[in-house]
Amino acid sequence: MKNSFDEKILDEANDWIIANQKVVLATVIQTWGSSPRPTGSRMIVNEKGDFSGSVSGGCVESAVVRECLGILKEKKPFKKIEFKISNESAWEVGLACGGEIAIYLEQIN
Amino acid sequence: MQLKTLQEIIKKKENKSEFAIVTNLATGNSEIFEKGKSLSKDFDQFKNQINAIYQSKKNEVIEGTDIFVESYIRPIKVIIVGAVHIAQYLVNFASSLNFEISVIDPRGYFATEQRFPSMKIINKWPDEAFKEIETDSNSALIALTHDPKIDDPALQHAIKKKFYYIGALGSKKTHENRCERLKKSGFSDEQINQIHGPIGIKLGGKAAPEIALSIIAQLVAETYKK
Structure with a gap:
């Protein structure tokens, strides 16, 4: 069975916009x-x-924050980004688990 | 996403509706999909695929397209019988897990709003209370009074309605007596064995929040077994 383990992020998004x-x-x-x-x-x-x-x-959260700030600055309404496995260089952003993810960024307006 | 859409989603979640959000990743458009409602031109051509993903309660991009579908389902109903100390902690734990909780207790001095702020509390005997809550095999029961007068009718209701999780607080001895009573009332061993008693997974703690944690852990585990 699946339950809707909703993390209430959308509710929080609305609170931020109201603020x-x-x-x-x-x-x-x-x-x-x-x-x-x-x-x-x-x-x-x-x-x-x-x-x-x-x-x-x-x-990858820190890189996602950077990308989000980027689209706000450029006034881009949306963007798709992907992250792959990280190599061993210490400051490179990536997934240590070896997976890949695609993330969709969108401004709420 | 438009603010209007976001606020509509929040409202639908509050009303415990089932729906999906569909997003065109190439244009940035998004809207709400509901069973039986038509979609805009942007999404209408994909309605069969959207419906298939929605029916399987998944979140995914339709293969070969830029359409992302995210399904929202009704939270599982959990009925707690006994507005006791453990129930207060259970309500706290369960709130971050998004179960839809109702607390039943005919004893007015337990079932107070002061003890359970902003909760659905039904100050009635279980037989009466269950007339107000629609339940089915996606519901769960946590019986905490270990008073046969209150717990037993609730357990009987849960067994008949085939709840996916039924747990009852009480020692091994209390549980043996409970099983005997249910047997005398005509329930089969198979039905009675569905009850988790003594309730909870073994964590070792005896304090109210520790017991609440062991119950909620068992509830989550059983949710994913199905």
């Missing part, structure tokens, strides 16, 4: 191999770079 913040919604739309979070997992990012929720186990 006059700009919000970008990031959603995991596809996964390949072993990935830390399933399709449909979400996080939100505001124009200050505050974020809530998650799209991985902490592996």
Whole structure:
């Protein structure tokens, strides 16, 4: 059976908007191999770079925040980004688990 | 996503509706899909595939397209009988797991709003209370009073309605007596054995929040067994 383990990120997104913040919604739309979070997992990012929720186990969140700030700056309504397995260089963003994920970023307006 | 769509989604979740969000990843358009309602031109050509994903309660991109479908389903109903100390912790744990909880207790001094703020509390005997809650094989019962007058009618209802999870608090001895009573009432061993008693997985703790944790852990485990 499946239960709707809803993390209430959309409710939080609405609260942020009511508080006059700009919000970008990031959603995991596809996964390949072993990935830390399933399709449909979400996080939100505001124009200050505050974020809530998650799209991985902490592996790519910082890069997602950067991308979200980027689309706010460029006034792009949406963007699709992908992350693959990380190599061993220490500062490279990627998934240590060896999986791949695609994330869809969209501004709420 | 438009703010209007976001707010509509939040409203639908509050009303415990089942629906899906469909997004065109190439244009950025998104809208709400509901059974029996028509979709805009952007999505209408994919309605059969959208419906198939929605029926299987999945989140996925339709193969070979840019259409992402995310399904929202009704949370599982959990009925707690006994507005006791453990129930207060159960309600807290369960809130972050998104179960839809009702608390039944005919004893007015237990079933107070002060003890269970912003909760659905039914201050009635189980037979009466179950007339107000629609239940089926996707429902769960947690019986906590270990008073046969209150627990037994609730357990009987849950067995008859084939709840996927039925748990009852009480020692091994209490549970043996309970099983005897149910047998005398005409329930089969197979039906009676569905009851998790003593309730919860073995964690070792005896404090109210520890017992609540062991119950909620068992409930989640049983949810995914099905």
